[in-house]
Amino acid sequence: MTWTVPNILTVMRLLAAPMIAVMFLYFTRPYADWFALILFISAAITDYIDGYLAREWKQETKLGAMLDPIADKAMVVIALMVIVGYSSMSPWLVLPATFILFREVFVSGLREFLGDVAGTLKVTKLAKWKTTAQMVAISVLFAQGVFEHYFGMSVYGMDEAMVADILSGREEDVLGLWWKAAGMVWTGHVGMWLLWVAAALTLLSGADYLSKAMPHLKDEKP
Template sequence: MRWTIPNILSVARLILALLFPLIYVIWDGTTAHAVALAVFVGASATDWVDGYIARKFNQTSRFGAMVDPIADKAMVLIALVAVVAQIGFNPVLALSAGVIVFREVFVSGLREFLGAEAGKLKVTKLAKWKTTVQMVALTVLLAQGLVASATVAMLGSGLLAVAAVLTLITGADYFIKAWPYLREEKAT
């Protein structure tokens, strides 16, 4: 593995994902929300930056291809759990979060099962948009902790619902593309 800037950014995002819940343990109230928002926005920005640098300066690597999606999913899922825990029960948030968690676990399991064949199933533009909408929705929901606005809460919940729909669509697309590798042919 080479320690390129994209790889360093992906590993940093993975570490930030692990540290994210500690923000709410160390601080409370406005400070926790401000720090969580800054960490999440910073980590989300590195997702775009590491990919851009890797492509622009030919710094792609197998390690980066492995750790980048793990870091993305870890950051989104951990932030999602923290946001839902902070906001409390909201049916739209709970359902959206459930769909997102299910899809990410399901697709990760599919990729693991497919092994080497999983590389043939490329990430689509819609899947990249899905991740972007998830990150924007979580950013808005984290900002709600600072502004305590019903409008911001509705916007964040709505964006997370849109992210959940995109998550379902991309999960179904991945499953359909994986189906030929999952079928068992009967011996004749």
């Protein structure tokens, strides 16, 4: 086992994955949303850095090749679980999140079944794009959670205090609330559509892997 800098970054990303859920157990919101957002973005950045350093420093190892996709999947799966569980937009996020989780489980099972042959199913550019789309969508959705709880609003409405401020007719309050609501709605809707894009790319990459694996799944003729 070789503990190179890229491998250390990969292990840190793997350990950060469950910490996203832990944030919501030990911190109140919006602090949990802030910590989860910062942690997720930091982990997503290391996903690029460790791969770049491994190639540039010629430190590609079997440990890194094994842990890197596991860390990516763990980050995405746990983050989606937290977002669907805590976001007020969860009814609109369940289906794309389901598609993403289904693909990850399906491809993992496919690789496990193929065993040594799975090495022929190399990571494609489409798979890299889907990972990027997932990371961006999840980051935006965590940001929406910050807006939602920091400003005391939900996607479906405002609390009683905000309604009272608007009805009071104070211009500065109305303008401030408008900007807060606009930020919350913007991040929520953009995050939702980005997640749908990520889900579409995820399903396409899954279908691509399946088509490439089909020759290895045929029964031998007696």
